[in-house]
Amino acid sequence: MVMKQDEMLKQQAYLAVEEKGESVRKDPYYPGYHLAPPVGLLNDPNGWIQWKGIYHLFFQWMPFHAGHGAKFWGHYTSEDLVHWNLEPIALTPSDWFDKNGCYSGSAVDADRKLKLFYTGNVKDEHNQRESYQVLAESEDGITFTKKGVKIELPEGYTPHFRDPKVWEHNGRWYMVIGAQTEDNWGSVVLFESVDLEKWTHKGILSRGNEKPFTNLGYMWECPDLFELGGKDVLVFSPQGLEADGIDFNNQYQTGYVVGELDYKEARYTHGDFTELDRGFEFYAPQSALDDQGRRIVVGWMGVPDQDEELQPTVKNGWVHQMTMPRELKLMDGKIYQLPLNEMKELRSIHRNNTTIEEEISTEIERTSEIKLDGEIESIVLFDYSRLIYDRKRMILTLERPSYRNGEIEQRSCILKNDLEHLHLFVDHSSLEIFVNNGEEVFTSRLFADPSNNSLKIKPINSAGLQVWDLKNDTIKQENYKR
Known part of the structure; x- marks a missing residue:
């Protein structure tokens, strides 16, 4: 019997962990309480959710080398946000619609299932990109079945169209996607659905050359829209910003705007862009609401194209890690980030x-x-x-x-x-x-x-x-x- 592509890729990844995992963990730079790849490269947090009492954090993962490529979804779980378990691989780039990478996405609880939405990345022989928004689901939170493409690229955008974040509001489902318009402006796009199957393109919520912006980048990645402190907050990672004094000094930035979303009219009115983190490595954060009512965020402790290959762990077969989970609060129009009380258990x-x-x-x-x-x-x-x-x-x-x-x-x-x-x-x-x-x-x-x-x-x-x-x-x- 011929092994299916999905199973073959999983076995190859597990073999890479068996061969290199022990030496990776012996690296003196390998973290003791932060999440990192068992081998290879880790980047964006994905599918961050508390489901049936368990916290699930998926992550972009290249198991075969400490560089980028056709990404898998790795998977960690925790009951207490302090102790974590590495779970079986959730997604592999094994289908026509994701053969060049299961790119970033999010998770929701629906129909008693854990449902993942992610971007399938495809490149042809001429390196031309295609992107698809894909659904996968699980009944046990461990084993996932792909349900195929749910959104294809609408008119008006380049194939840089990715990273769906899904949430429920007043009985309907909504999705924001990071995008690049055909005239090369970064933007965030809104979709609506009643059943998570058929989606309606509602339009652009914000873009890099429209007020209050004049030139906020050529691509916006990893959008996350949520209610916080009575306001609608949009967190995203724009690419193409030039340094401005002490601001925007990383290769790419991550920040937020605060405003109000009119769901009926698909109109988002918001203020200016503020950086979320002032350090050297922070990108592509994703938030989730837990059963205590806390808005908890995890970020990637890395930045694309920012000398990643020069980090000293690369020669030891791994690179990058996540931030600690943090609680977000909105006070006087500004986001504050706080270590969780659970961190005292460390x-x-x-x-x-x-x-x-x-x-x-x-x-x-x-x-x-x-x-x-x-x-x-x-x-x-x-x-x-x-x-x-x-x-x-x-x-x-x-x-x-x-x-x-x-x-x-x-x-x-x-x-x-x-x-x-x-x-x-x-x-x-x-x-x-x-x-x-x-x-x-x-x-x-x-x-x-x-x-x-x-x-x-x-x-x-x-x-x-x-x-x-x-x-x-x-x-x-x-x-x-x-």
């Missing part, structure tokens, strides 16, 4: 609880949580990353060496209020910094010498310091084949 040893009044130097574990209350002048982690506060201009800056040439590069933000609180999470090769209870966030990779555990802090006056060692073994990958 704590193992309360290493430090003191007040510092002068510069100190100490050592921390490579999986650590650090809290500082009070103004600081600088923090230096592992003699590699440096956080500096310019009190007069209220500018906070993160520095690190460039992957490309080792020269110091920077990312900065201007604070609305004085610096009063910093909350840092370190995990072998990653750093997440929450500023002033989530007013700003810096997310970055951190490839310091693994033998260097130094932490140096210089307060402006005095600051309360707490340090915890964090668990290093919260992700299980042993039992993912079925």
Whole structure:
């Protein structure tokens, strides 16, 4: 009996994990409590949902090498957002409509099934792209059956038309898709359905050359539209923005607008674009509403085309990871991001609880949580990353060496209020910094010498310091084949 393409691809991926997975996990840069690929490359979070009490996070995955290609959907689950299990492969690029990649998408709970919508990527012999919006579904949340193409490319757009995010509102289903118009402007498109089978193209909700924008990029990826704090928030990742002072300094950006969506008229009125994260690596986030009513977001700790191939883990057979899940809140028209209360379960040893009044130097574990209350002048982690506060201009800056040439590069933000609180999470090769209870966030990779555990802090006056060692073994990958 000839093995089906889907099963053959799964077996090839499982073999890659068997052959290389152990050496990948031995890499000193491999995370202890963040989600990363078992081998190969991970990028966008997909299908992020709490379904029947279990959190499901799917991810774009290339299992065969630490580069891009025809993507699979890998799959992690968790009951508590702290401990995670790697599940069997959810989707493979095995059909005519997705043979060059099962691209990003989302998940919904409908008809007692977990339903996935994703973009099937197809390229012909001349490298011409086609894109299809595809449905797959599961009764157990583990094994998925593809149900075929539900939306083909409408008129007015190039085949850069992808990343469906689906939700329910007042008894109807809605979908936003990231798109490029035929005149090469980034945009977000709305569809409507009563049954998740037949979809009506309602039109463009926002585009890069229409008010309040004049030139917001040539392609918008990974849109996510949701209600937060009584407003309709659209998060998306525009490509093609030029750096503007301290803004838009990554290769591609991720940010949001706040407004109101008229579902009946398919009209979205919104304000200007604000970056969601100020660090070096943050892209393509996706949010979900859990059964506690929290809007929780996970982002990819990476950026496309931003020296990915130069990250030091590539030679060890893997690259990239996810952010921690974070809770979103909207206050005075601005999104705040907060570590979840569940993250306290990561704590193992309360290493430090003191007040510092002068510069100190100490050592921390490579999986650590650090809290500082009070103004600081600088923090230096592992003699590699440096956080500096310019009190007069209220500018906070993160520095690190460039992957490309080792020269110091920077990312900065201007604070609305004085610096009063910093909350840092370190995990072998990653750093997440929450500023002033989530007013700003810096997310970055951190490839310091693994033998260097130094932490140096210089307060402006005095600051309360707490340090915890964090668990290093919260992700299980042993039992993912079925």
